[in-house]
Amino acid sequence: MLVFIIRRLMQAALVVAVMSVLVFVGIYLIGDPLAILVSPEATELDREEIARSLGLDRPVWEQYFTFLTAAVQGDFGKSFVFGQPSLGLILERMPATLELALTATIMAVVIGVPLGLYAGLRHETIGARAIMAGSVLGFSLPNFWVGLMLIMLFAVQFGWLPASGRGQTVEVLGIELSVFTANGWKHIILPAITLGLSKCALIIRLARATAREVMLMDYVKFARAKGLDEKRVIGVHILKNIMVPITTVTGLELGALIAFAVITETIFSWPGMGKLLIDSIIHLDRPVVVAYLIVVVLLLVAINLIVDILYSVLDPRVRLGGAK
Amino acid sequence: MSDVTLPAQTTAPAKTESPIKRIIAEFVESKLAVFGFILLMFFALAAIFGPYVAPQDPYDLANLDILDARLPPGEVSGTGMTFLLGSDGQGRDMLSAMLYGLRISLFVGVTAVALALAIGAFAGLLAAYAGGRIDTFIMRVVDIQLSFPAILVALILLAVLGNGVDKVIIALVVVQWAYFARAARGAALVERSKEYVEAARCLGLSRARLLLRHLLPNCMPPLIVIATIDIARSITLEATLSFLGLGVPVTEPSLGMLIANGFDYLLSGVYWISLFPGLLLTLVIIAINLVGDQLRDVLNPRLKR
Numbered sequence: 001m002l003v004f005i006i007r008r009l010m011q012a013a014l015v016v017a018v019m020s021v022l023v024f025v026g027i028y029l030i031g032d033p034l035a036i037l038v039s040p041e042a043t044e045l046d047r048e049e050i051a052r053s054l055g056l057d058r059p060v061w062e063q064y065f066t067f068l069t070a071a072v073q074g075d076f077g078k079s080f081v082f083g084q085p086s087l088g089l090i091l092e093r094m095p096a097t098l099e100l101a102l103t104a105t106i107m108a109v110v111i112g113v114p115l116g117l118y119a120g121l122r123h124e125t126i127g128a129r130a131i132m133a134g135s136v137l138g139f140s141l142p143n144f145w146v147g148l149m150l151i152m153l154f155a156v157q158f159g160w161l162p163a164s165g166r167g168q169t170v171e172v173l174g175i176e177l178s179v180f181t182a183n184g185w186k187h188i189i190l191p192a193i194t195l196g197l198s199k200c201a202l203i204i205r206l207a208r209a210t211a212r213e214v215m216l217m218d219y220v221k222f223a224r225a226k227g228l229d230e231k232r233v234i235g236v237h238i239l240k241n242i243m244v245p246i247t248t249v250t251g252l253e254l255g256a257l258i259a260f261a262v263i264t265e266t267i268f269s270w271p272g273m274g275k276l277l278i279d280s281i282i283h284l285d286r287p288v289v290v291a292y293l294i295v296v297v298l299l300l301v302a303i304n305l306i307v308d309i310l311y312s313v314l315d316p317r318v319r320l321g322g323a324k
Numbered sequence: 325m326s327d328v329t330l331p332a333q334t335t336a337p338a339k340t341e342s343p344i345k346r347i348i349a350e351f352v353e354s355k356l357a358v359f360g361f362i363l364l365m366f367f368a369l370a371a372i373f374g375p376y377v378a379p380q381d382p383y384d385l386a387n388l389d390i391l392d393a394r395l396p397p398g399e400v401s402g403t404g405m406t407f408l409l410g411s412d413g414q415g416r417d418m419l420s421a422m423l424y425g426l427r428i429s430l431f432v433g434v435t436a437v438a439l440a441l442a443i444g445a446f447a448g449l450l451a452a453y454a455g456g457r458i459d460t461f462i463m464r465v466v467d468i469q470l471s472f473p474a475i476l477v478a479l480i481l482l483a484v485l486g487n488g489v490d491k492v493i494i495a496l497v498v499v500q501w502a503y504f505a506r507a508a509r510g511a512a513l514v515e516r517s518k519e520y521v522e523a524a525r526c527l528g529l530s531r532a533r534l535l536l537r538h539l540l541p542n543c544m545p546p547l548i549v550i551a552t553i554d555i556a557r558s559i560t561l562e563a564t565l566s567f568l569g570l571g572v573p574v575t576e577p578s579l580g581m582l583i584a585n586g587f588d589y590l591l592s593g594v595y596w597i598s599l600f601p602g603l604l605l606t607l608v609i610i611a612i613n614l615v616g617d618q619l620r621d622v623l624n625p626r627l628k629r
Contacts, residue, residue, distance in 0.1 A: 015468060140609040142560050144567050145583055145602035152595050163591065259473035263564055267587075278568055281483040289483065296476065304471065 005305065012301035019297055020071065024064050024290060067290075076294070077287035081280070086287035090273050090295050096166060097272030099177055100264065101257045103188055104196030105250060112200040113246060116207025117239065123212060131204060138201030143260065147194035147267040154190060161186050164269035191268040195261060199253055206249055210242045217241075244315050251307035255300040350622045360614025367608055371430045374423035379405065382421040383575070389415050397596050410596035412585060421582055422601050428578040429605070432489060433559035436496035441551050443497065444504020449535055449543065451505070452512035463509065466502040474499045478561060482570040492571050496558050507550055511543035518542075545623040552616035556609045563605055579605045 058066070067077065076086045119128040155163035166187055177184070214220060215238065223237045224230075262274035269275070273292060280288035352358050375381070397410040397418075409418040451462040469477070478495040485491040515521060516539070524538045563580025565571035567587075572578045577585070579601045586597030 015471075136610070136613065140556070140606060140613055142563055142580075142583075142602065142605055142609070144564055144580075145598070145605065148583065148587060148590060148598050149602065152590055152598070156591060156593055156595075256473040256475075259476040262475065262479065263568065266568060277479070278570075281479070281570065289480075293480065297472075300471065300473075 001309075005309075008301070008305050008308075012298070012305075015301070016294060016297050019293060020068070020290065021064070024067060025060070071294070076291035079280070079285055079288045081283050081285045081288075086285075086291040087295070089276060089288060090291050093271060093273040093276050094295070095177065096270060097258060097261050097265065097274055100188065100191055100195060100270060100272060101254060101261055103192040104257060105199065105254060107192055108196040108200035108203055109246065109250060112203030113207050113239075113242070116204040117211050117234070117242065119204065120208040120211025121215065121234065121238075123208070128208075132208070135201040135204040138197050138204075141197065143194065143198060144263050144267060146197055147191070147264060150190045150194060151267070161190055163190075166271055191264045191270050194267070195257060195264045199250070199257060202253070203246060203250065206246060207242055210245050211238060214238050214241045244311070247314060248307055248311050251303060251310065255303050258296065258299065347622055351618055354618045354621075357614050357618030360611040360618075363607065363611040364615060367426060367611065368430065370423060371427040374427050378417075378420035378423045380417050380420045382416045382424055397600075409600045412582075412597045413589060418582075418596060418600055421577070422579065422604055425577055425579040425582045425601060426604060426608070428489065428572060428576055429559050429562060429580070429608070432492055432496070432562045432572070432578065433555045436493045436558045436562075437500065437551050437554045439493070440497045440500040440554070441504050441547060444501040444506075445508045445540065445543070445547055447501065448505040448508025448510075449512050449539060452509045452516060453531075453535060453539070459509075462505065466505050469502045470506075474557075474561065475564065478565060479568075479570060482565060487570065487573045489572050489576055492562055492565060495565070496561060499561070500554055500558065503550055503554065504547055507546050508543055511546050512539055515539055515542045549616060549620045549623055552612060552619055556612040556616070559605070559612075560609060579608075 070077065074087060078084060079086045079089055082089060115131050119131040122128050151163045154161045166184065220233060220237050223233045228237075259274075261270075261272060262277055264270065265272045265275040266278050273295070276288060277292045279285075280292070351361075370377075395407045395411040395415075397407065399410065400406050405417070407417050407419075409422070411417055412421065447462050447466075451459040478499050481495040481498060482491060485494065520542075521534070521538060524534050529538075559579075562571055562578060563583070566578050566580035567584040569584070572581055574581070582601035583598050583605070586594070586599070586601070589597055
């Protein structure tokens, strides 16, 4: 297990290093942040002054080296736009994004698993067919358009829910969260539905497929033969075995969900790190984009590692390949 | 969808028929898939002939009248023109704008997938055929790339490359070639050890000919399935990127950009600018997915009797 974790961490370090070079060089080669930061009326002297203060007058490799030495110490440079340390800006907004992604995931699982289970167990009924048709729709609907339509219906037409922002937050363990206030819930529900819809469709399909497989297993037949209550067979024997693939897939999809939150956050003006990324890309705010990428890559690696370990804990048949 | 085709398996066509005939016969067994296919053909025709049937040229500024801006669907303007699906913020006919947008969306989706298929199939075949270090290297790149969410890779690429139809296509190809490479390698590894490849090798055929004329055609079925579904993915991704302002330029608006334009008016109750392009986009994607689902069942060798 330890060998496995160490190997994975080394792989991750390599990926992060390669990413940092690619992103740094790529973002360096395009666009001139000075053109955006300095007003056109500024004199040549002013421009040089600003370029020097931001370190933009040095050669690329030197800028990268400076960046790298600082990055190892957790310093990704100051944002060109905000004038604050970019890592701080990202971390400040991370709880909002994680809160949104987790709420969306929980909603997708809580709604998706029972529907998928039903569709799998009673796969010939009209209800099951309707659920499957709904899941195809959930897959096909363009995510961002769903968000717009939800705003149109619930914020504009009915005026039930707010269209933007995070609402009232409460500090829990030093982190501002929305899910603990009624007002916060009103704000999070539309973005969470938007973000979680396609995941919910995925979970429905997965739960249905695994339920149909598990149903035919000997241990389920045996449990029925023992005369166990149908509730117990479904709740314990089937559900428990469905949850293994669902946990894995949900975990792995969490990373994609955090990345996808970029869009949801933009639509609902949710003050998370995804919205910050888009704003920073548009303003060529290089340090923030790089800091975002490094943070998200680390997050993805951590999630994948946790899911792999969790998988081996949930399913004792799986052995992590480490020592050979 | 397999539920629908199952009963028909007993009436499998005779073996003398050509494979293409058999595939078509099996494909039409699902009414839903046929419906999707017809819908898709309709959209393709609308995209190709869009400029000829559109009520106006939405990007010729001489045609636009700012007084026609934000007319609701079905409204007749002062100049006597009927705006069937309403007009946008500049007085553009939404139906015409959508026909032009559909053209760009489909063009970007199909081109990106075709290129990704070509590059991915080449890389996958090479990996399977060459083996060793080349194989390890290509598959390692594929693994690393697939561990990142597609949207993130595309976003960063476009942040680096800038706006433009060609750049969106590049970003989509970079995001998607890996799927094809993995599938092509898998298929090629299976095919490589078959007798016809052995026979071709004994005939002393060149390596290129062996790969392209013998191995590639037999690896195509799974790639075609992925390609179909991937066109839907590409179109959605392009729409998403354009919605964020990082995709196609304002002068060549795709469906995604039309939806984005409507976003500004949504809060004041002007729903049609976002609603109709989004509906069209959804229908296109559903149609492609219906066709792709059925193709997967028809072309999947594991489901063959």
